[in-house]
Amino acid sequence: MIRVVVVEDSPTMRAILKTRLEREGDITVVGAAANAAEGRQMIRELDPDVITLDVEMPGMNGLDFLEKIMQLRPTPVIIVSGSTQKGTDTTARALALGAVDCYAKNESSGGLPMEDMGRLAGLIREAAKVQFPTRAPSTQRVATEARSSLSERPRLIAIGSSTGGVEALQVLLGGFPVDCPPTLVVQHISPRFAGAVAKTLDQHCPPRILLAEPDLPLKAGHVYIAPGDDRHLTVGGSMSYHARLRRGEPVSGHLPSVDMLFHSVAETVGAHAVGILLTGMGADGAQGLLAMAQRGAHTICQDEATCTVFGMPRAAISLGAAGVVAPIDHIARHAFSKAA
Incomplete structure (x- = not known):
């Protein structure tokens, strides 16, 4: 049984959330708080597996x-x-602070959707799998280097992330130089929040960060994030590159898919690229990172100690796709350290 504390100022919303979750059978709401003070006490006394939190x-x-x-x-x-x-902007900032995921209220009414096909319960189940290990100071974490083929400044960087990825991206991109190579990111997120996430990251990181657009020329100093809708983000071009957004079926269970991005980078950019796979559930990106490594690209995975969920990096490491395994606050250095 997954134990949940609901923190929500509306009595009606609290009642709806409790009813909706407890009809699932494997979820129980052990406490419902009207504000942060009540929530803090309930969390301390009840030790829930998951918290739902209203940000306003x-x-x-x-x-x-x-x-x-x-x-x-x-x-x-x-x-x-x-x-x-305002709600989506605040949610994006919450994800950057470490929230696992977000559940959107109804666009027209501001209430909960009448029927969500079990989506909220699914988010609760996935969140319950998340562990927050005690993290040693970064000076005590040493990156494991299996191989490193990058001998010049990369022409393009590709990044994939999922659960916990917004927080990880803020740390990673915060370490990028303002004139970084063109960078493409697939972060598994609702399209409703993708723009706000890009805006939040742009406010806190040196490069310019924005949503990718179809056939947009890719420029140095810019990071392009997949819009999160029903289009895969890939790269096209030869010496100069452009973003491609194409409709399609899910790949590795996701649309957009990290694997699709990485495979396209392997084909288009080859050894002149860097591939980075961050925290996330499942295995999306593992096969694509392997394809990049086989083409001579510099490949990096986030280490287990700093991942919210180690699924995606673990899958890539098990395939031998990771040239470097490093804590999140070291990855930017590894992405550029061989590019003298």
Whole structure:
């Protein structure tokens, strides 16, 4: 049984969330708090597996409360977000602070969808699998280098991430130079929040960060994030590159797929690329990173100690696809260290 604490200022919303979750059979709401103060006490006393958190609350807002949770008692948090632009911007910031995922309220009413086909329950189940290990200081973590073929500045960087990825991307891209090579990112996220995530990252990282657009020329100093809709993000071109967004079926269970991006980079850029695979469930990106490594690209996986979920990097490492395994705060250095 997955034990959940709901933190939501609306009594109606609290009741709906409790009813919706407990009809699943494997989820129980052990506490429902109206504000951060009540939530803090319930979390301390009830030790839930997952927290659902409304970010727009009176008193201490959801962002401040989330930050305290992640600092003092790391617990998987699902953000229940408003449908306004303010709501999506706040949700993006919450993901960057360590929230596992987000669940959007109804666009027209601001309430919960009448029927979500078990989506919220699915997010709760996935969040319950997340572990927050005690992390040693970065000075005590040493990257494992199996091989490294990069001998010049990369022409393009490709990044894949999923659960916990927004927080990881903020750390990684925060270490990128302002004139970094063109960089493409597939982060598994709802299209409703993709633009806000790009905006949040852009505010906190040196390069210019924006959503990818069809056939957009790729420029140095720019990071292009997949919009998160029903289109795969790939790269086209030869010496100069452009973004490609094409509709299709899910690959490795995802649309957009990290594997699709990495395979296209392997074909188009070859040994002149860097591939980076970050935290996430499942195995999306593992085969694509292997294809990049086989073409001579410099390949890097986030280590287990700093991953929210080690699934995607673990799958790639097990295939022998990782040239370097490093903590998240070291990856930017490894991406450029061979590019003298």
